[in-house]
Amino acid sequence: MQIDPSRTAYGVVFQTLSCCLAPRPVVLVSTMSRAGLPNLAPFSMVTLLSVAPPLVGISILPRHGGVKDTLRNIIDTAEFTVNTVPPRLAEEAVRASADFSPEVDEFAACGIRARPSERVRPACVSASPVALECRRVDVLPLPGSEASLVVGVVLLVHVDDALVRDGAVNVEEFCPLGHLQSGPSGYVFSTVGRILRMAPPPPPGGER
Ligand SMILES: Cc1cc2nc3c(=O)[nH]c(=O)nc-3n(C[C@H](O)[C@H](O)[C@H](O)COP(=O)(O)O)c2cc1C
Numbered sequence: 001m002q003i004d005p006s007r008t009a010y011g012v013v014f015q016t017l018s019c020c021l022a023p024r025p026v027v028l029v030s031t032m033s034r035a036g037l038p039n040l041a042p043f044s045m046v047t048l049l050s051v052a053p054p055l056v057g058i059s060i061l062p063r064h065g066g067v068k069d070t071l072r073n074i075i076d077t078a079e080f081t082v083n084t085v086p087p088r089l090a091e092e093a094v095r096a097s098a099d100f101s102p103e104v105d106e107f108a109a110c111g112i113r114a115r116p117s118e119r120v121r122p123a124c125v126s127a128s129p130v131a132l133e134c135r136r137v138d139v140l141p142l143p144g145s146e147a148s149l150v151v152g153v154v155l156l157v158h159v160d161d162a163l164v165r166d167g168a169v170n171v172e173e174f175c176p177l178g179h180l181q182s183g184p185s186g187y188v189f190s191t192v193g194r195i196l197r198m199a200p201p202p203p204p205g206g207e208r
Contacts, residue, residue, distance in 0.1 A: 015183045023178025023190045028083040028093055028112070029058060030122040031073035033102065038114070038123060039069045040106035042093045044179035046082065054154035056082060056134060062146040069102045071139070074150050078136040079120035082152075083128035085177045087191050093177070094187060119155040129160040129174060171195060 005013045024044040031039045045059035060071040067075075074080050085093045095110040107114045107123070114123035117133050124131040134152035142149055163173050171192075178190035 011184065015181065018179070018183075019181040019188075022180045026085045026090075026093060026177040026179050026189065028085060028089075028096065028125050028128065029070050030081045030083065030107075030114070030125065031070050032077055032079065032122045033069070033073050034076045036121075037103060038105045038107055039073055039102070040096050040110070040112060040125070041068070041070050042085070042097050043070070049151065055137065056132065056152050056154060058082075058150045058152070059142070060148050060150060063099070065146070069100075071148055071150065072102075073122075074136050074152075075139055077121070079122055080134050080136070080150075080152060081117055081120060081122050081124045082132040082134060083125035084130040084174075086127065086129060086175060087177055087189075089125070089127050090177055090189060117156075124158060129163050130169070130176075131158040132156070133158075 003013065003016055005017075025046055026042055026044050027046050028040055029043050033039065043058050043060070045061075047057050049055040049057045060068055062068070070080070089112070092110045092112050096106045096112065100106055100109060106112070107125075113126035115126040117124050119133045120135065124133070132154045133156040134154055136150060137153050138151040140149040140151065159169055163170055165173075172195060175192045178192075179187065180190050181188040
């Protein structure tokens, strides 16, 4: 099968591309409106952009030609938290993607417990084993698109102590939800399966 995105219906392109680069981490992004109302929504077009400084990127698409609450709040108040989603929180995370009006607090509406952040006003998700407190450094319009790339600097990283072994995140214990596909019938997610460990490659021309 070949798909030319410029000649294909949006829904087909979306369903296909959503699984071309997968799994992507599913995260819950928590923000606060100018009036101080909490907001929470899942995102998966999310990645680490840089380490020094520690930058994360989130691509936020338009909704019915308008701006999603998360993007509006990040533009208005600059602060957000990025919370990883363990599989047991998957249903609540999907529920938080519904088209709630800006006055609705998705923490309360979706039964997701919040815990206070230390460096920013938006709360973290209590059940997330890893959470990042972030401040917006830029919101970049993506060329030819109505989507925006939010770039944030990580101010504080929270890792559940139960996940830490020898000062590092124990990946055998950390089981972040992965987004494999979106389609008309819903979402397909992955959990972490077999973990492969590999030595780094030898220097070019060197002996193994
Ligand atoms: C698993 C999952 C991943 C999602 N990823 C994105 C994404 O990367 N970008 C985006 O714009 N919307 C994404 N969405 C849709 C938003 O969660 C949805 O539009 C939500 O209503 C936005 O809420 P807000 O208006 O409170 O910001 C995703 C939804 C789900 C369930």
